[in-house]
Amino acid sequence: MAHGGQGTWLIEKVLPQAKILSIDINLNHRKYISKKVQYSTIDFSNQNFLNLPKNSLVFFECHKNAVERFKQAKYFGFKHMVYGDNYPVGKGDCYTLKHAIAKSGFRRSIAFFDIVKSNIICSILFIDLSIVKCQV
Numbered sequence: 001m002a003h004g005g006q007g008t009w010l011i012e013k014v015l016p017q018a019k020i021l022s023i024d025i026n027l028n029h030r031k032y033i034s035k036k037v038q039y040s041t042i043d044f045s046n047q048n049f050l051n052l053p054k055n056s057l058v059f060f061e062c063h064k065n066a067v068e069r070f071k072q073a074k075y076f077g078f079k080h081m082v083y084g085d086n087y088p089v090g091k092g093d094c095y096t097l098k099h100a101i102a103k104s105g106f107r108r109s110i111a112f113f114d115i116v117k118s119n120i121i122c123s124i125l126f127i128d129l130s131i132v133k134c135q136v
Contacts, residue, residue, distance in 0.1 A: 005032030007061045007084065012036065023047070044069065049076040060084060065095040071121075 008022045009032045020037045023044055024030070033039075040047070044058075058073045060066070061084035073081050083097055 005030045005034075007059060008032060008034060008037055011059065021047070045072050047076075049078075052077050054079070056080065057082065066097050067095060067100060 005022075008020060011018065011020055012034055020034075021040060022037050023040050023042065025041055025043070027039055027041060030039075044060075044062075056078055057080040058078045059082045060069050060073075062069070066083050069083065070081055
């Protein structure tokens with residue numbers, strides 16, 4: 001069972017009491033489907049984690065920028081994070097932890113949406129920092 005629910009199956013077997021939210025942009029690729037798991041096609045960055053238990057774990061098994069995903073998880077309040085798709089330096093389709101540690105960078109063209117997204121994230125972080133400064 002490559003992909004298609006393998007991570008969900010493993011987590012469910014190892015932590016049978018855990019509440020699992022499985023996110024995938026295309027749920028049709030799943031080979032394993034559990035009745036105990038909540039499935040969503042909404043990207044991680046747009047999920048509602050307002051009532052996140054303190055011991056929650058996020059397991060990223062995606063082809064997205066690892067650094068951005070960790071920033072998002074930290075913003076939501078996750079303290080425990082695992083990133084599963086860690087390509088060798090110079091390989092893969094996204095910026096991974098190995099790329100960051102090796103300071104190798106990652107080459108891809110920047111689209112207009114990337115600039116807009118970066119400005120929104122920076123604005124949110126700036127507002128958060130301003131709020132923290134006001135409370136001190």
